[in-house]
Amino acid sequence: MEMLYYPGCSVQYTAKMYDTSAKAVCKKLDMELKELPDWNCCGATTYMSVHELVSHGNSARNLALARREGADEMVTVCPACYITLYKTNEYFQTNPEFADMIRQGLKAAGLDYDGGLRIRHLVDVIVNTVGLDEVEKRIKKPLEGLKVACYHGCMLTRPFGGFDSEERPVILDRIIRSLGAEVVEYPLTAKCCGGMVTNTESSKTIPVVAGLLRAAKEAGADCIAVACPLCHMNLDFYQPEVNRYLGGDYSIPIVYFTQLMGLAMGLSQRELEIGLELVPSDKVLGKYA
Amino acid sequence: MPRSELRTKTRKQKLSPEELSDTFLSHVYALPDGRKLDLCIQCGTCSGSCPTAYAMDYSPREIFAALRAGMLDRVLFSNTAWMCTSCYICTVRCPQQIKITDIMYELKRLGIKYGYTSPSTRSAAMARIFINITNRLGRNNESELMMRFYMAGRWGDAIKNAWRGAKMFFKGRLPMPISGREVAGLSEMRKIREVLERLEEQKAAEEVKH
Ligand code: SF4
Ligand code: SF4
Numbered sequence: 001m002e003m004l005y006y007p008g009c010s011v012q013y014t015a016k017m018y019d020t021s022a023k024a025v026c027k028k029l030d031m032e033l034k035e036l037p038d039w040n041c042c043g044a045t046t047y048m049s050v051h052e053l054v055s056h057g058n059s060a061r062n063l064a065l066a067r068r069e070g071a072d073e074m075v076t077v078c079p080a081c082y083i084t085l086y087k088t089n090e091y092f093q094t095n096p097e098f099a100d101m102i103r104q105g106l107k108a109a110g111l112d113y114d115g116g117l118r119i120r121h122l123v124d125v126i127v128n129t130v131g132l133d134e135v136e137k138r139i140k141k142p143l144e145g146l147k148v149a150c151y152h153g154c155m156l157t158r159p160f161g162g163f164d165s166e167e168r169p170v171i172l173d174r175i176i177r178s179l180g181a182e183v184v185e186y187p188l189t190a191k192c193c194g195g196m197v198t199n200t201e202s203s204k205t206i207p208v209v210a211g212l213l214r215a216a217k218e219a220g221a222d223c224i225a226v227a228c229p230l231c232h233m234n235l236d237f238y239q240p241e242v243n244r245y246l247g248g249d250y251s252i253p254i255v256y257f258t259q260l261m262g263l264a265m266g267l268s269q270r271e272l273e274i275g276l277e278l279v280p281s282d283k284v285l286g287k288y289a
Numbered sequence: 290m291p292r293s294e295l296r297t298k299t300r301k302q303k304l305s306p307e308e309l310s311d312t313f314l315s316h317v318y319a320l321p322d323g324r325k326l327d328l329c330i331q332c333g334t335c336s337g338s339c340p341t342a343y344a345m346d347y348s349p350r351e352i353f354a355a356l357r358a359g360m361l362d363r364v365l366f367s368n369t370a371w372m373c374t375s376c377y378i379c380t381v382r383c384p385q386q387i388k389i390t391d392i393m394y395e396l397k398r399l400g401i402k403y404g405y406t407s408p409s410t411r412s413a414a415m416a417r418i419f420i421n422i423t424n425r426l427g428r429n430n431e432s433e434l435m436m437r438f439y440m441a442g443r444w445g446d447a448i449k450n451a452w453r454g455a456k457m458f459f460k461g462r463l464p465m466p467i468s469g470r471e472v473a474g475l476s477e478m479r480k481i482r483e484v485l486e487r488l489e490e491q492k493a494a495e496e497v498k499h
Contacts, residue, residue: 009429013464014457040427040472045375046419049397049412052320053489057481058423061474095321101492105485109477158377159390166381192340192376200412200438202446204344204372237453276460278453 003125004071005033006062008081008229009041015078015229017273021258022077022122024272028138028265029130036066036074042084045196056098057105059088063119064111073118075125077258079155079228086119086160121156123171123227123257124163132178140266142180143288148260149186149221150176151212153193153231166190172257176225179264184219188212193234202238209234210242213250222284223253225260232256236278253281263288304403306362312493313361317395319492326392328385329353335379335389345369346407349379349389352396362405370396371410414441424482427472432463 003026011019026033039062041047047055062085066074076082092099093115106112126135150172157169164171169190173183193212194205212235216224226232236254243250254277262272269289274281304312317323329350336348346367347355355364364370373393380390397416400406406413418437423429435454439447457463472478 010431012428014431014462016462038473040474040478041423041429043423044419044429046416047423048394049416050401050420051486051489052394052398053485053492054482057485058478061477061481091321098321101485101488104488105481108484109474109480111477111481154374154376154378159380159388161381166377190378192374192378194341195374195376196415197341197372197374197412199435200415201344201372201410205341205374207343208340237450276462278456 001030002032002034004036004066004069004074006036006039006042006066006074006076006081006085008076008078009044010078010080010229015232015256017276018077018229018232018256018258021256021262021267021272024267025258025261025265026122028262028267029126029134031125031130033075036062036069038065042081044080044084048084053101053105055084056088056091056102059084060092060102060106060113061109061111063089063092063117064106064113066117067113068111071117073120075120075122077122077227079121079153080230082119082121083155083158083160086162089115089117089119090160121163121227123156123175127171127174128163132174135175135178135261139179139264141264141288143260143264144180146181146260146284146288147184147220147222148176148181149184149216149219149224150189150257151186151193151216151224151226151231151235152189153226153228154190154195156227157190172225172227175257176260179260181260181264184216184221186216186219186221188215193231195230195234198234198238202241206238206241206245209238210245210250213239213242213252214246216252217250221252223255223281225255225257227257232277239279251279253277253279253284255281255285306359309365309399309403309405310356310359310361313356313395313399316399316493317392319495320388320391320395322386322388323391325385325387326353326356329387330385332384334382334384338378338382339373340376340378341372341374345372349373349393352392365396365400365403365405366407368407368410370394370400371407371412373397411438411441411443414438424478426468426470427475427478430464430466430468432458432466433468436466 043055152169194208198205336350342348
């Protein structure tokens with residue numbers, strides 16, 4: 001199976017291990033991620049803060065390009081890209097006035113969009129299209145004994161829900177459990193990490209990040225599995241500040257769920273780019289490699 | 290009164306508090322489901338759910354209270370909208386289905402447009418730099434973004450984060466800070482932008498008339 005793929009800016013560099021491991025895992029699942037040619041930045045949460053309609057217009061260019069490729073569905077790994085593209089698409093499909101304006105913009109650029117695309121996140125595709133039984137069939141080294149806190153964050157299911165609960169999503173738990181790992185109870189799983197504000201005003205949002213790390217530690221987790229480049233960045237990068245803030249050692253490795261999937265499928269650490277995180281994961285993941 | 294209110298800059302065109310409320314309302318009404326704003330019952334669910342309300346000068350609920358009291362300018366002078374992380378928890382929980390997150394975005398946009406941003410926040414600067422980069426390159430360049438952000442008066446952060454930033458760079462996780470355009474269809478993006486900027490203005494102007 002082949003699927004059109006929207007990578008997004010952050011997986012080109014900051015979150016390159018997410019891109020690499022997602023592609024490797026999809027290949028194992030007999031699914032090829034085909035990159036959308038000449039995609040542009042979706043605008044994330046930031047463009048919207050200055051121009052509303054233009055932000056949707058940028059996002060819509062990607063939708064138009066995807067339709068030009070003949071796709072009915074496009075998958076992305078970044079929840080911010082997912083929700084941005086999804087939102088433009090949703091407003092386009094449900095609000096004719098909005099759709100008309102977007103189409104005027106696209107026409108000026110020689111493009112058009114018919115509203116026929118479906119935007120999906122990779123976790124949804126893995127669970128609901130590929131199926132966890134297919135994942136289980138490919139497990140070579142079950143992650144027995146590994147305790148994982150699954151952190152869903154905000155935008156995977158908010159505000160549109162779609163494939164899981166907005167308040168208490170479990171889709172990552174299900175994926176990680178299918179790998180043979182133990183999923184610890186993690187009540188903060190859908191609480192926000194501070195998003196972009198943690199980058200700009202980290203001194204103010206350290207308490208938010210600290211709460212997330214402490215809860216995972218106290219739940220007995222060996223690592224936190226994430227599905228978002230910004231969650232990864234905030235939880236991984238700011239651990240020194242959190243330790244100072246909490247006055248203790250709350251260090252815990254942050255990994256992408258696709259990296260854990262790859263490990264269980266027998267891929268090497270190098271193929272999954274494990275080791276690019278700042279808080280090293282060897283101690284807890286080394287034995288599965 | 291939060292201190293940030295007292296130190297507003299007045300570089301851009303100033304609006305009276307009434308004009309500001311009208312402009313805000315006309316823009317919000319133009320958003321999908323924007324009219325639901327009038328239905329706020331001041332229950333406080335949004336403020337109670339918001340992960341960063343503790344760091345906001347005014348909590349989300351207070352925006353709607355301020356609007357009714359004709360004091361929206363105070364909210365705009367504050368850091369409130371810029372502490373919003375777009376986590377959408379308020380939006381999914383609001384019993385009146387008000388799209389609070391979208392309204393937070395509108396506050397940010399108004400603040401930028403009329404120069405009412407709290408000096409205590411740097412997120413507005415970040416947004417401007419981000420837009421400059423994505424308009425120019427078609428995609429974001431994280432190194433350029435962070436460097437320009439630090440140079441806009443965040444040297445302390447730059448020093449604090451330098452070692453970790455260098456580590457990321459050597460792990461291949463940060464691009465060179467200078468790069469050329471990354472999207473062949475940049476001119477397409479520009480054309481879309483021109484048309485939609487114009488439509489955005491037109492639509493808000495129409496709403497004012499209603
Ligand atoms: S949750 Fe909705 S109704 Fe309640 S105070 Fe907030 S905006 Fe108003
Ligand atoms: S979307 Fe913004 S205002 Fe709403 S709960 Fe999240 S941070 Fe608070």
